[in-house]
Amino acid sequence: MNIYLGIDIGTSGTKTIAMAEDGTILAESSASYPALHPKPLWSEQDPEHWWKATVKTVRNVVKAAKAKPADVKAIGLSGQMHGSVFLDKDDQVIRPALLWNDQRTAAECVEIESRAGGRKNLIKMVANPALTGFTAPKILWLRNHEPKNFDRLAKVLLPKDDVRRRLTGEYATEVSDASGMLLLDVAKRNWSTQLLSKLELDPSLLGTVYESEDVTGTLTKEAAKQLGLTTDCVVVGGAGDCAANALGNGVVKKGILASSLGTSGVMFVHSDEMAADPEGRLHTFCHAVRGKWHMMGVTLCAAGTLEWFVQKLCREMRGPRGKIDPYATLMKEAESVPCGSEGLMVLPYLAGERTPHADPDARGCFIGITLKHERAHVTRAIMEGVTYSLRESLEVLDQMNIPVRQVRAGGGGAKSPLWRQMQANVFGKKVVTLNAEQGPAYGVALLAATGAGAYKNIQEACAATIREVSETKPDRAAKKYYDKAFPVYQDLYRALKDDFKRLGRLDD
Numbered sequence: 239m240n241i242y243l244g245i246d247i248g249t250s251g252t253k254t255i256a257m258a259e260d261g262t263i264l265a266e267s268s269a270s271y272p273a274l275h276p277k278p279l280w281s282e283q284d285p286e287h288w289w290k291a292t293v294k295t296v297r298n299v300v301k302a303a304k305a306k307p308a309d310v311k312a313i314g315l316s317g318q319m320h321g322s323v324f325l326d327k328d329d330q331v332i333r334p335a336l337l338w339n340d341q342r343t344a345a346e347c348v349e350i351e352s353r354a355g356g357r358k359n360l361i362k363m364v365a366n367p368a369l370t371g372f373t374a375p376k377i378l379w380l381r382n383h384e385p386k387n388f389d390r391l392a393k394v395l396l397p398k399d400d401v402r403r404r405l406t407g408e409y410a411t412e413v414s415d416a417s418g419m420l421l422l423d424v425a426k427r428n429w430s431t432q433l434l435s436k437l438e439l440d441p442s443l444l445g446t447v448y449e450s451e452d453v454t455g456t457l458t459k460e461a462a463k464q465l466g467l468t469t470d471c472v473v474v475g476g477a478g479d480c481a482a483n484a485l486g487n488g489v490v491k492k493g494i495l496a497s498s499l500g501t502s503g504v505m506f507v508h509s510d511e512m513a514a515d516p517e518g519r520l521h522t523f524c525h526a527v528r529g530k531w532h533m534m535g536v537t538l539c540a541a542g543t544l545e546w547f548v549q550k551l552c553r554e555m556r557g558p559r560g561k562i563d564p565y566a567t568l569m570k571e572a573e574s575v576p577c578g579s580e581g582l583m584v585l586p587y588l589a590g591e592r593t594p595h596a597d598p599d600a601r602g603c604f605i606g607i608t609l610k611h612e613r614a615h616v617t618r619a620i621m622e623g624v625t626y627s628l629r630e631s632l633e634v635l636d637q638m639n640i641p642v643r644q645v646r647a648g649g650g651g652a653k654s655p656l657w658r659q660m661q662a663n664v665f666g667k668k669v670v671t672l673n674a675e676q677g678p679a680y681g682v683a684l685l686a687a688t689g690a691g692a693y694k695n696i697q698e699a700c701a702a703t704i705r706e707v708s709e710t711k712p713d714r715a716a717k718k719y720y721d722k723a724f725p726v727y728q729d730l731y732r733a734l735k736d737d738f739k740r741l742g743r744l745d746d
């Protein structure tokens with residue numbers, strides 16, 4: 239039997255699946271780990287956790303699938319994007335990795351735009367503006383703030399690519415994740431030597447760039463032993479988690495949008511040509527489909543806002559050992575509240591905001607609270623605020639004349655039928671769910687199967703395996719209500735934008 243593994247190195251944990259050639263999921267396993275927040279708005283992780291979680295979950299799925307080591311033909315890697323693993327010449331990790339939601343690099347973003355000769359020039363070189371979450375500002379932060387660590391720096395790898403290094407011994411990446419480093423010439427699908435030179439960064443810091451389906455190496459003896467696999471097993475390029483999730487949702491052609499409600503929220507569309515927004519409001523990256531691109535909007539704290547509410551303010555709902563899942567209760571309560579949460583509105587900027595505002599100073603807000611409001615209203619208002627923030631990306635796509643016929647919903651938040659209906663109502667589009675719920679891990683398992691020769695290309699792999707299983711249409715009255723409420727949401731951010739900065743400076 240031929241088996242393919244998909245490994246997704248997420249922020250809250252690693253999810254691994256074992257997939258048969260026809261796309262059937264044979265087993266899945268996950269292992270969680272913490273993120274460190276040594277200062278407000280800093281976010282770090284120890285790469286060792288990713289490796290340990292990879293070994294554990296791979297061994298689990300191979301055992302559960304009753305596979306022989308030689309059955310596992312290929313591995314696809316996916317992971318949280320933009321994180322910086324800093325390695326010295328002996329492959330030792332120099333300091334904890336800075337993650338995608340770390341906001342410490344505002345000054346380095348200004349430095350990058352200035353060295354590039356302005357924002358427009360930067361967008362010409364790498365298709366995107368400098369944003370705090372991206373990798374290049376993190377490298378400059380190391381140079382500016384920890385010069386001794388920077389002097390030791392020999393390689394910078396993305397989270398999943400550091401796992402690849404430990405699997406194959408290769409320093410390699412692939413186009414979709416590399417796009418989020420802000421060092422890739424996205425049009426040419428290779429490193430931007432022009433920008434690297436302006437930033438005075440040595441190109442040897444970076445790994446070799448592959449297309450996502452390409453084989454980047456085979457397991458080393460040591461890795462094969464640790465995972466219980468053979469050295470014949472190949473590792474394909476894989477994809478950043480957003481592109482991987484899009485593949486897992488069959489977004490390999492125009493007109494379909496993948497919306498993901500995970501810790502972060504993502505609105506993702508495929509594009510046959512490279513089309514960058516001149517204002518840089520959305521990201522323009524290479525897609526994990528050979529020779530194609532994608533655009534996406536990212537809201538930093540999507541289902542993460544709901545998670546914050548549950549963890550910090552509803553802790554007792556988790557039960558004495560933290561074992562009870564509170565979501566069923568919260569969703570039921572939220573369903574009893576009318577559209578608009580009786581005038582309570584939430585700006586879900588608990589971790590600053592990425593697209594379209596690119597504002598690390600933005601903060602979360604609950605606006606319009608009255609004595610009438612209860613927990614149910616707060617839950618619903620959080621869900622509505624997050625959905626409005628996703629609609630902002632949809633509006634930019636609309637302004638760029640990028641058509642969206644159908645929305646494919648995924649991520650933990652899409653488990654809720656209420657949140658899927660809310661998406662249909664707020665977006666005014668049909669929302670569907672698919673047979674495979676494992677988004678990113680499934681997407682890269684399909685890439686692994688393609689790289690190993692089971693499919694001609696990823697489009698064929700998606701067509702053979704992905705089916706719609708549910709459909710939610712917009713409710714006319716609710717859509718009308720949300721069309722009226724959405725401009726209020728937009729105006730609130732504009733009105734508060736400068737005050738967020740003042741708030742942030744109060745304790746300086």
Ligand SMILES: Nc1ncnc2c1ncn2[C@@H]1O[C@H](COP(=O)(O)OP(=O)(O)O)[C@@H](O)[C@H]1O
Nearest residue numbers: 248250500501541544545565649650651653654
């Ligand atoms: N039944 C549910 N209804 C609504 N939201 C849910 C439900 N289950 C999980 N979630 C939300 O989904 C989030 C996890 O989604 P996931 O896609 O696994 O995130 P990530 O991969 O980014 O860690 C949780 O933080 C939680 O807020």
Ligand SMILES: O=C(CO)[C@@H](O)[C@H](O)COP(=O)(O)O
Nearest residue numbers: 248249318319338500501502
């Ligand atoms: O920053 C981005 C994409 O640009 C995020 O989507 C990260 O890639 C985080 O992934 P999760 O672990 O939350 O799924």
